[in-house]
């Protein structure tokens with residue numbers, strides 16, 4: 141047990157033994173970079189772990205897990221640090237930090253890429269785009285490949301190539317009892333199923349191998365903004381437009397304030413807007429024709445639709461979601477952009493106060509909805525749209541208002557909810573985790589958890605408890 145006296149300082153002998161074999165870096169409160177290393181992307185999270193173990197290889201991961209278990213300390217696992225609720229850092233416990241593990245190895249003949257757990261989306265894209273290929277991932281390039289993949293991975297290529305997990309071939313992982321396992325369709329197949337959506341519940345992943353698909357290097361990158369007063373009519377026009385589009389297009393409806401960015405005219409910056417954003421990854425000429433109809437709708441304030449390098453499209457939203465902003469989010473899957481959904485959205489987006497907050501409704505369908513027979517644990521493939529309502533402030537000022545706004549909006553949209561994407565959850569309780577998977581998948585995940593982590597060592601996540 142952890143006693144009050146041991147709680148304040150780490151056991152020196154145990155730490156010394158850990159240090160002896162450790163090839164990465166151990167960071168404690170005495171180190172100058174402690175505050176930098178404990179900070180996560182969501183600035184509203186302020187936790188003080190006793191140890192941050194910056195692992196250099198799987199052996200470091202094994203040693204750290206053994207040390208933490210021996211000392212009866214909670215374990216948080218960190219790769220890109222973008223957990224919305226900040227589950228990758230823990231007060232008074234140990235952080236298994238994989239952010240130093242940065243290898244990316246492209247095999248052009250096999251058309252695969254092996255990625256260590258500390259790699260960020262932009263680092264993966266830059267390596268694969270050198271060969272005209274990509275893995276479908278997410279929309280902000282400083283997000284971690286690891287956490288995003290383990291929850292599913294939605295992004296700009298999903299309607300064409302599926303979720304990130306749909307291109308996953310194999311995973312290297314360290315279990316709670318310190319074993320190294322490979323999971324793939326042919327090895328530990330049930331574990332491989334669970335890792336495709338089940339999050340960090342089953343172990344610490346040290347590397348992923350993905351299949352690559354041809355992409356770009358140029359895509360037709362679309363962004364059109366209209367005044368927020370036109371939200372309802374633009375949402376209806378978007379609904380009609382996106383319904384008929386082929387899988388080369390992944391798009392979303394957007395509500396926010398126009399960003400203070402160079403390519404936005406000065407008079408538009410800071411204005412509340414409704415927008416359509418998307419990526420056409422087929423031939424550019426066909427993309428121009430596909431985008432023409434929505435671009436011609438009404439009188440846009442801004443139309444930045446143009447051919448762009450895929451890597452640039454992938455980082456287009458980076459500036460809107462920098463490290464350290466205070467964030468509270470709520471997500472919800474809906475079957476369609478019905479009149480009721482649109483009316484609810486229009487009512488609530490008008491109440492967002494912070495110029496940084498945003499609401500994005502991603503269109504699913506296409507390859508996401510055509511999984512193979514053994515597609516993994518991700519729930520909600522049949523959803524029409526994924527809503528992500530995100531209240532954002534620069535710091536504490538105004539945060540309580542934005543959080544309350546997110547909650548009220550989420551509560552109102554709940555009448556239309558068909559499920560929720562697990563990677564967009566805050567700490568919302570067991571019922572919401574079940575809602576993310578559905579009860580049959582949740583039961584199967586629970587059985588898998590009993591096999592691989594019966595003591596729930598890895599519980600700082602969207603937790604699948606081993607028993608009721």
Ligand SMILES: Cc1cc2nc3c(=O)[nH]c(=O)nc-3n(C[C@H](O)[C@H](O)[C@H](O)COP(=O)(O)OP(=O)(O)OC[C@H]3O[C@@H](n4cnc5c(N)ncnc54)[C@H](O)[C@@H]3O)c2cc1C
Pocket residue numbers: 181217218219220221222223224226227228238257277278279280283284285286287288289290291292293294295339340341343344345346461563564600601602
């Ligand atoms: C700005 C922003 C944009 C986003 N955009 C998208 C998007 O476009 N598409 C999308 O699908 N999601 C998106 N997300 C959600 C994102 O997928 C999750 O927040 C994800 O968990 C982030 O992964 P990470 O490695 O950066 O996070 P971390 O905070 O490092 O990890 C989050 C959790 O994942 C687990 N985990 C992380 N690494 C490992 C590992 N190596 N082994 C085992 N478990 C691990 C742990 O439980 C950890 O608590 C976005 C999030 C943010 C903040």
